[in-house]
Each structure stands twice: as C-alpha cells, then as structure tokens.
Amino acid sequence: MPHQWGMVIDLDRCTGCEACVVACHAENNISTVGEDQASRGRAKHWIRVERYFEGEFPDVKTKFMPVLCQQCDAAPCEPVCPTFASYHTIEGLNGQVYNRCIGTRYCANACPYNVRFFNWYNPEWEKPLNLQLNPDVSLREVGVMEKCTFCVQRIKAGEIQAEAEKRAVKDGEIQPACVQSCPTTAMVFGDLSDPDSEVSRLARGNRGIKLLGELGTLPKVTYLQKDSWHGSENA
C-alpha cells in the first residue's frame, strides 16, 4: 500500500513562533516579494500562523493556528484545473505540476484554506542571495501557482534512500522543514496508512479536529485542540 502522508498539529504545544514559516521559505526557494507587492496580498507563505483574539480587555484569550495546504483527499482545487496541473498523487498529496500550470488561478479560488499562491512576477534574488537556493526544489516562474508540497523533495529522498537500503521508511525518518524546525514539537509528520505511526496515533486522539471539516474536503492535517488546565487550587 502506498504511503499516505499526513500531519498532526498540536495547538496546545504551538506557541506561534513562526520557525515553521521561515524554515519553509529557506527549504522551498520561496521568493520574497517586498513591501509593495506584499501590500497587494501577493506575499507567498506556504505555511502561515493565524492568530485569534477572543474577548475584550482584560479577559482576552489568544490562539495560534498554523495553516498550510491540508493535502485534502477530496480536494476542491483539483477538479477545477483545466490542465491537470493540480492532481492527486498516489501518496495522497495535492500535487502541482508547474510546467502544466497556465495560471487560471481556478484552484486558488476553489481552495477554502487560502494556501495557494500565484507568481505575479518572475522571482528575483539579488546576487549573491541566489546562492541560498536549494538545488532540490525547482523555481516557479511568473504565471504559475505554487503551494505547500509537504516537502515532497524530502519525501522522495527518504523513499529512495530506504529503497536503496532495501527497507521500509522508518516512522519519523522523513520530516518536512517546518516539522524539523518546530521548537515545541507541535507538528508531527508521518504515514497515515500505518496505524502504528506517531501521526496516526495522535490523529486518533480525542482532541483531533479537521479544519473546515464540514466542507467534506477530507484534509490529511489533523489539529489537536488547545487544552485547558485540569489542576486544582488545593493540594
């Protein structure tokens, strides 16, 4: 059975530090667009941290929620693509074939999570910033949509390595850049087709919810709700 890659994000551990956000930029050659383009809503963050305040001063509660492509099993972005640039991979990822993409942006329209980003210009790295680029990740040109891939280059490298060593991929061996960086271990990545993997175990927990699950998108990211304190005033 092919791997089914999935992720669990524990909101009780997440502190909103955004190590994941910068790690993703560094790993995936995401270009910065600058102030002017950012003010037009054209900044590209494959993963972002949403922040919610509840209540009024002085009773304010805060919540952070990292949001990335949910790699839906019933992905609204896929059927709307006229060129099959958005497609479902055998391992359950919402793939994006850059050189099929003609930039209709139907997929971004259809996605309820706002996690697809359009390249309004060719990316630029002022020399020698180009030397930071990761040779394992292709660059996206003007007119092309891009999105979180669950670091497919790391998945492929891990699978090829395991196959060369004639063994199965070990649980936890493959980590996307965001997961590897996360200081509080709020993010866990692994194979959902293996019921014993850490990610499967956590996803079954009673705090698990799917973001906008009522839309029937069948996301492969499970959020574990923020917990509250169960201690007492008296010993």
Next chain:
Amino acid sequence: MQRRDFIKITAAGGAAAALEGCGNPDHHLIRFIPEEDLLPGIATWKPSICTLCPAGCGTLVRVMQGEAEVIRNGQLGILKMGLAKKIEGNPAHPINQGKLCPRGHGELQVTYHPDRIRSPLQRTGERGSGQFKEITWDEAIKQLVSQLSGVPGPSRGWWAMITSPLRGQRKTIVDDFAYALHGGHFEFEFFDSALPAVDLGQANYLLSFGADFLGTWNSPVAQSISYGRMRKGRPGQRGKFVHFESRISQTAASADEWIPSRPGMDGVLALSLAHVILRDKLRSAGSAGGAAASIDGWTQGLPDFAPEKIEKQSGVPAATITRIAHESAANAPAVVLMGDSAAAHTNAVFSARAVNALNALLGSVGKPGGSAFSPALPMRGSQSMQPTSNLSHREGPGSASFAMFRDMVTSTSKAPQVLLLHNANPVFGSAQGSQVRDLIAKSGFIASFSRFIDETSALADLVLPDHSPLESWLDDALESGSAQTVVSLAPPAMAPLHNTRSMPDVLLDVAQQLGGDVAKALPWKTYDEALKASFSELYKEKGTKNAKDADDFWSKAQEQGGWWSADEKPSAPASSKATASPAKYTEPQFDGSADDFPFYFLPFASQMFYDGSLAHLPWMQEAPDPLSSVMWGTWVEINNRTAEKLGVKMGDIVAVASAHGTLEAPALVTPAIAPDVIAMPVGQGHTSYTRYASNRGANPISILAPMTVAGTDALAWAATRVKISRVGEGKLVMFGASMEETPKDLKHR
C-alpha cells in the same frame, strides 16, 4: 538501466543543473580552481553555532557544491565551491536539540546578503557620509597598527573596543588584547542576555513576569522545547502557565491566564503571592532560606503586601492573587520567571529580589522543574573592570558595560583616540542615540569589524569586514539554557565568499605586528590555534575519558559541534553577595508627568528582528509578526477602547511623543493591551542598514528617556511615558485576511 532507475539518479543529483539558466552571461567569466572536492548534488552536514542572539544554539549546515561569482586577487570569476544551503538545529546539541527558531535560519542571508562589505574600506568623504574606497588587507592592517601604537601615551589619550557581549575564546582574545594594550573593552546590548537555566519540562506551574521566554528572552529554543514537554510531554499531566504583563506578548499569548498588571508592579505582585503563601501556611517562612533574609518584612509575613492592599496599585484583583498563590503552592514544582519589561523598570532590582524569594519559597530553586540560577539582574556595571579613568592600572582583563564607556567619555570629556567596533550598534540601540552618535564621532580614529554599514559603523574611518558566521571558526561557552556544561565549537562551514577576515584573526595579526606585551599575551597566529590550545586545557580537565589524546578530543569536538558534560547538574543560584540592606519596595519611576504624557510606553523585542540587528534580512522582513501579522514595517499597539476615544482607526498614522522625541507609525488597534499602555516592537527605523532595512518604519528606542534601573547602569527601557495623537490615514501591510473570527471548531475547550 531502466528509466525508473535513471530518474532516481536525476532526482538526487540533477536538480542543481536546473538552477543555472542557459545563455547566462556569467558563464563568460573565467573559472577558478575549485577549493574543495565535493560531489555534485550530495549534501554534507557541518556543525556550526548560531550567533544571531545570545542563546548560542548548535546548528548543522547543509553544504552542497555550487558555483559562486567571486573576486580573487582582483579578478572576477566563477568558483566551484561548497555553499551553505540550509541551516537546521544540531540534534546532538544540549541547548536546542535539533530545533531552531525563525531567526536561526537567517544566517544564510547574512552570508549571501547583497550589501555585505566585500573588502576592507577606507573612508573618503566626511565622517559619516558613507563614502568609502576599497583597500587591501595589508594597507588596512598597517593603518590599524600605526593608530594603535603609542596609545595610550602621554599625549595620545586612550583607546577602546565596543563589542556585543562575547563569550568563550572570542571574549578572552578581545579582553587580553585590550588589557595588554591598556585599552578598555566595553560590551553593548539593548536587551539583557539573561542567565537562569529553567527546567520547564517538569514544572507543573509556571509564573512569568514579563519574560518573553518563548520568543526572544534568554534561550528561547531550549525553553520552547521544555514548554512543549510541560504541556503535552507527560500523559495526564499538563502544567499551567500564568503571565503577568500589561500587554499580550508572543509568549503571553500561550498562557492559560494572562493577567494584565500595571507596569513596574512585578516585585509587588511576587511578594503579595508570597504573603498569601505565608499567611495561609502553604509553606513555612523558613523554607525560603537566605533569599528571604534579603526582603524587608519577610519575617513578619510581608503585611504591606496583602492582596487587598496592593490591589489598586498593581491593577490585579485581590481574589486573583490569592487564587494564583494557592494554585502555585498546590502544584509543585512551580517556577517563577522574570525578564524583559519587568527587568526594565527603575525598581527592577527590588523586583528581581522579590521573584528570587518567591522562587525559594515555592521550593523549586536548583531542583527538577525549577530554576537553576537567579533571575537576570541587569547589573553589568559590576563586572571585573572597575570605573577608572586610568585604564593601565587594572587588576586583570575583563569587560565593562557600554554605559561605563559613555560615563568615561562624558566625565573626562575625552573621547578615545582609537575606537574599535565589533557587532555592536549603540547609535541605533541607545536612548538619545544622536548624543551617542556625537560622542562616538569625537573619537580620533574609528575602525569597525562590521559586515554591514549600520548606524554606528557609518562613522568608521576604516572597515575591516568580518567573515559571516558560516565562514568563521566559532566557539561559545554557554551560561544558560542547559543544566549541562556546554562548550560549543565549529570550524568554518564554507570558504569565505568575499575578501573578508575573521575579527579574532585580525586582532592576533595586529598583536604580533605591535610586539611587546600584547604579542606575548596573544602568542597564536590564528584564532583556531588559540581555540585548539584552549581545548587542550579542557581535555586535561574533562576529556580524558572519551578521547585518546588532546588531538582526538579536538577533532571529536569539531565533528560533534562542541563538548558537553554527560551529567546534568542544575546548580543552585550563584549565592548573591550578602546585601547590605534588605530590599524595600520602591515606586517605579517614569519619565514624563502623567498629565502631559498619559500613556506608559512599552517597547518589546521583535520576534523576527530581535533588537533590530536582523532587520536587514529579507526573510525576517517578509515573515508576518506572529501577533500583528505585519510585514515590512512597524506599528504602534493601542487598546481598542482607547483608540475609539482618540478617533484612531486600524492603520491610521499616529504620532507618539515622549519628552525626548516624537515618532510616527501606523496604529494597530487590539484588545490585547491595557488601555493606558502604548507598545511598539524594536527593530525597524534604521537610517543605515542595507537596502532592506534602511528608512523603514520607526525606532522606539529613539524616544526613550535615559532612565536607569536603580543601583545599576542598565537602561530602564520601560520607564518612559508618552502621549499620542492621530496624524492621518495610513496603511499597515499585513498577511492573512481571515483572522477576524475564530473558526468554531477551534474555540477554547
């Protein structure tokens, strides 16, 4: 070969080729002989040390073969070399255990920054004009040697070096250099590097007064790792976290309970909690040991700090204080942290001693789940170098605070004849920065080791650009973040891109050329020679078990990223010297009257820019701030009700004025701040700091009053009052449009 196998090979190695476009004019350049043999497409991982904040995390740098455009011997060409491609945490390192914060990734962009200084520079225009010409290293070092010889002398005044806080051999070399040449070494920082190592992982109750321990304070990655364990690492047991501060910081956002307290009331609240614990006999008065003896009124049970008495003054309801006291006593181990704004009020020494006593009373000091050092006291003036106008009569090498430098220049009205700068930007980071600029500009000769022209280095006559951290030998002797002894070590992860030299190497070269005492004190030719000598000493003392000989120990340390002790021994707090008098409550002082300046002004460390030293990195500029989601700019936080009264809307430009200056920035209207507090992130507002940071946003430090923490020379940066007024319409650049209402599934349980 089957097609599938062919694709496997290309997947691993061929992608590099895709990056180099066809018809690239670069390819007409000559090719230099490769400096290193690397297999194309195969990554090697080299240990390094993150130098972007004082935490000292260990990193692994992914190095791959690539082609860089470089200048060698005046000739532009292409060099096939090992290039750093990604930074990860070093899983073996005791501090960050494989993890990294957002800033840690930025060292790549420090290295490849387009505005890095690429060769030694000599000033050509007026001082501060930013006009320089490139010179050779031989010329540059010759100039520095001639400037330093004969200083200090009867007619030639004194000399000084200002650096960021240094540790390890780097510090020893600078201290020895300054001491042997009768100069002064002064360390500058805006936020204090704190000292406690806290064990949050086993804590059941965590109280924090102001400390942004999940964002920027002390050792944030180490603390975040153990915070994760405190929350969900122990099945069925989840520690509670309570945060006192007048604003929701990135750290406070994760608290189970945010208790808005009035600025400067941290010590009062700590003693009030202690009062309840003593009154209700939850702990005995004696259990606090020596820490209690330093608090006035402890033996009487702190009657002045009864919750009902301090309710109004602190802004915290008596019932809340009583409840928190009971909870913290009932849920041991409990630990109390204090830092950032709580340590930046005029009465912070009192607050720190109060927090120490509360920690001792809760019984968690030096124990699992507790704190292992006393909270950071910003007492930098007490370091080994004593105030003196005669630097040649000192007892030994050491450093002093930048405040002492300022005092020496103003009291003797003599600026140094020679001033060396390294990694410190006091013109940007000081209250009344323009005065600091004038003071520094009076120096006879200024040389900077900076990689970038910042506000202070803009005054330099000579620039001797340092390597990037990834191109340097690095070492660090850590004081915090782990209960183990940690000495980090890293050889360069890659060859230098530009015509730069490592600062310690330059000092050692200059020492040899000057001869005499300084050449004797620093006999090594290079920094790595000095490091090897220090590791040989460490081997004799600690390393004989795991290594054959000193060379083996040295090479193992390089492979691993340093040396650390196997045993974890949380040490008890460094016993503070018997203080002359018990700590008594003192009112926090604020600059500016409440009538003219009705708001407390609260600057805070930026999650992306720290103290402003990372504002030049495009990744940091474009990353949305975790709380405001602002990119490429700065903002002024105003409570929503206050904003309504003032007629200020989200994004409107407001003027924030103290008695010392005015700035303008867009307003961020939020419920997460007290109605009488105005907050602003530190980091933007550079006038000179590369194309990405210059003339962007405003610098809150520029309007701070020069208040100090009583009993120390540290800046009380939370002790300024301001007024605000609406200027007109403006705009905030923010990321994410859908953050107005919490998705229903994610409401607090």
